Amino acid sequence: MESYFTCAFALRKSRKKSNSQSDLFARVNVNGKVATMSLNRKIDPVDWNKAAERMKGKTPAAYEMNLYLDMIRTKFNKVHRRLKDDEKYITASLMVEEFNSDGKSKKMVLEVFKEHNKDCDQRSGKDISKSTVKRYYTCYNHVAKFIKEYYKQDDYRFRDVDHQFLTKFEHFLKTTQACNHNSALKYINNFKKIVRIAIANKWLESDPFYNFKVRYEEVIREYLTADEIKTLWETEFHFDRFTLVRDMFVFSCYTGLAYSDVEKLSKEDVTVGIDGDKWIRIYRTKTNSRSSLPLLPIAEQIINRYADHPQVVHTNRLIPVFTNQKSNAFLKEIAVICGITKPLNTHLARHTFATTVTLSNGVPLESVSKMLGHKSLRTTQHYAKIVDRKISDDMKVLRIKLEEVDAKLEARKKKEKDTN
Numbered sequence: 001m002e003s004y005f006t007c008a009f010a011l012r013k014s015r016k017k018s019n020s021q022s023d024l025f026a027r028v029n030v031n032g033k034v035a036t037m038s039l040n041r042k043i044d045p046v047d048w049n050k051a052a053e054r055m056k057g058k059t060p061a062a063y064e065m066n067l068y069l070d071m072i073r074t075k076f077n078k079v080h081r082r083l084k085d086d087e088k089y090i091t092a093s094l095m096v097e098e099f100n101s102d103g104k105s106k107k108m109v110l111e112v113f114k115e116h117n118k119d120c121d122q123r124s125g126k127d128i129s130k131s132t133v134k135r136y137y138t139c140y141n142h143v144a145k146f147i148k149e150y151y152k153q154d155d156y157r158f159r160d161v162d163h164q165f166l167t168k169f170e171h172f173l174k175t176t177q178a179c180n181h182n183s184a185l186k187y188i189n190n191f192k193k194i195v196r197i198a199i200a201n202k203w204l205e206s207d208p209f210y211n212f213k214v215r216y217e218e219v220i221r222e223y224l225t226a227d228e229i230k231t232l233w234e235t236e237f238h239f240d241r242f243t244l245v246r247d248m249f250v251f252s253c254y255t256g257l258a259y260s261d262v263e264k265l266s267k268e269d270v271t272v273g274i275d276g277d278k279w280i281r282i283y284r285t286k287t288n289s290r291s292s293l294p295l296l297p298i299a300e301q302i303i304n305r306y307a308d309h310p311q312v313v314h315t316n317r318l319i320p321v322f323t324n325q326k327s328n329a330f331l332k333e334i335a336v337i338c339g340i341t342k343p344l345n346t347h348l349a350r351h352t353f354a355t356t357v358t359l360s361n362g363v364p365l366e367s368v369s370k371m372l373g374h375k376s377l378r379t380t381q382h383y384a385k386i387v388d389r390k391i392s393d394d395m396k397v398l399r400i401k402l403e404e405v406d407a408k409l410e411a412r413k414k415k416e417k418d419t420n
Helices: 060-085 092-100 109-123 130-151 163-175 181-200 226-234 240-253 259-264 297-305 324-338 346-361 365-372 377-384 388-419
Strands: 005-013 022-030 033-043 270-272 278-283 290-294
Touching: 005 060, 022 060, 022 092, 033 060, 033 092, 060 092, 109 130, 109 181, 130 163, 130 181, 163 181, 226 240, 226 324, 226 346, 240 259, 240 297, 240 324, 240 346, 259 324, 290 365, 324 346, 346 365, 346 377, 365 377
Parallel strands: none
Antiparallel strands: 005 022, 022 033, 270 278, 278 290
């Protein structure tokens, strides 16, 4: 749309009655709509030429003022040209805003972050997990507190976010917020998505992450050994709640499902596979990726055990579960009863499936990755690194082969000696 544009200057009488000078304003007119902007200058009306929109006379003060007005008009012309080139819908108020920001965005970090989180709320449970949404809100709170403490502001301009901002934020997370190294970097990665939004919308001219290296520390994942699983499965408890939580945990050990997946597991998720046996097929809560796995005997036994449980009979649940918080609290007590020193929690069961139940028993990495619902094989490879049993078995095979080679050499030497 073609826009008509003019820039004019006018005086407005000062509000102070005792003041003989008037305030100088710029009037921007776009297609008949006007926006005004104070130029923060005062002029005596006697010295002002209303028709020419300039200061009278040839004094140094008049020369300087008229030069300033020419600069203002030139700058508005550049703003108008830039907006036309960008094919923006031009208004008088937009021109004033662009003039004051020197063509740079005034978008604020927390403002954009808040809008992003509102969008995540609407998508929660659909194409984004509730836990991910919760993490973005936690990250927002960290960023808000950081801006308040470091910069003494309620919000921060996106155009000022730079490498130093990220470095300070990382330090803030590790010190003030007491986050460990990996947690701090995960929050920074959450913030990185907000930065990408700003870059895509040209609210930020350069990427502050360009030279910011994110290197996670390798974490050794705990898992139960076959003996520990056996002990846990065979222990009898005096309280039904311990038995139920134990069974849910063991069910996860033999299915690789995370707590959030077990919680939503329904009877329809159990189907007959191509081999005629029962399979579980679901979309993972965290990644929305497909997870398919045959139902192992112990897992099927647990399902049958709770077929008459009220939570199963009156709902569509496959097995009953407590909340994740309660389950983890009970698992700590169960570990003490069973003499297990490892920190039992619902997610440790998933690690146990990946290591002790599958990889250690020779199940190929690609198959384990598919059953876990991993989008990348690299994620599954973390488990492969810690399977000492597999390494031990491989080395035993090598040791036997080396011993056979040595035995053959010895036999040949002995034969040659006897011949001589």
